[in-house]
Amino acid sequence: MKTGTHRLLQELTTQVKSHIEYAISLEKQTEKPLNARITPDSWSILECIEHLNRYGNFYLPEIEKQINSSHSKPEAQFKSGLLGNYFAESMLPKTKLNKMKTFKNMNPIYSKLDKSVIQTFISQQKKLLTLLENAEKVSLNKTKTSISISTLIKLKLGDTFRFLIYHNERHIQQAQRVLKEVWF
Template sequence: METKTFLTQLQDRVQQIKDTAHYAFSPLDVAVLNFKLQPTSWSVLECLEHLNRYSRFYLPALEKAIAQTPVSSATQPVKYSWLGKKSLDLVNPESPKKHKTLARMNPQNSQLTTAVLDEFLQHQDTLLHLLGKAESVDLNKKAVPVEFFQLLKLRLGEALEFVVLHEQRHLQQALRVKERASQPISLVV
């Protein structure tokens, strides 16, 4: 897929993520946002905090990579490395397979407030801005370190797509938690 189409699709997805998070979670009370299906599962805010932790790493890395990457044609096709394909498969929102996260990225049992949602929405604005800036650079340049092992680098396009797919995956998780939190509790007598 050529660069401009690729980035437009990612921008549309990020805008949808931002809109969904805002309209689905902003009206909710903090108690609902902290509801957990079970002690080891994540609440809505924990899902968003997990994404915030990744954004705190990847957004500055993406910004730096975009600033340092040579200008390129918007008609150039986006290519994938084996590492990029593997990373995208891991976070694909269509995959039912669960994966453990790194301890430092796991917000389980955190005391969270609606500031988490505010930060998440700000990250979406930053990501939209970066996607706009990426239109003029070579998305096939290996420029973005992998968070858990920074000697490995993703191509710029792969890293952008990774962030978006990861957000979609955990937004779906947060929406499922919200749905369960909104269901009436039935007592068995």
Template structure:
């Protein structure tokens, strides 16, 4: 797929800003509501956000490093790679989403979590992601490559941004369901 770079960055920024607004809204809920689970194996709303925090710690650092060290300056278009596009699109929420397995290191289930700490960390990391999106406007999203959490694979920066933010959207939807 081919995207106009500015339009893609604007779309992704809109997603991230809505995620920040949602987390701010969650500050109005009590701890019991935020930690409530549908069943023993499901995640609470706070566990969904902690999962995203665990990924953001890796991806924000990786994205920042690649932007700061990129030799490739802005291009008006971003050409998605086959695997990167497939991975990003698979993260978009669908009506009947399949549950996906996650790495043990990124699974917050059974963790002792403080809702306020998780929310504040989430908001901080998402604001950092907004800054990275802004910086990425000056970089070629096709030629700049990033590592991903799967060893040996690299995605184009644009695909990594799409993957991370669509993954965030998926789990924001999951958090909303956990609160119903």
């Protein structure tokens, strides 16, 4: 995938802002529907959001560290790496969602959760907006970040942003489906 750097950052920023809006709308719900499950082994809305918080706990400090230590200059174009593009594209929600097994430490199922999970998510998303803004000053191609499954694997910053935000979108849509099922 090849695209304009500014365009990519704008698209990702728009997506993050919509995630914040959705999370704010969830705050109006009582905890009962937020903790409800469609099936006994599926995630509740709060578990979907907690899962995203756990990824944010790794990626946000990693992205910030790499942006702050980067001496690269921004380029007009971002060209996705082979592995980074694969990871990012695999996170995009599809009509028939491909189920993925999550790592044990990232799986929040049966956790006792309250609405503070939503506040944490909103805070993380606001931080992500700041990081997207700061990323305009560095190369999305040359600045590399580790990934949560192995610090030995490095992705281009642009691909890391895409992976993280597409992953958020995937689970926001999952939460929306759960809420729809719970209410209807």
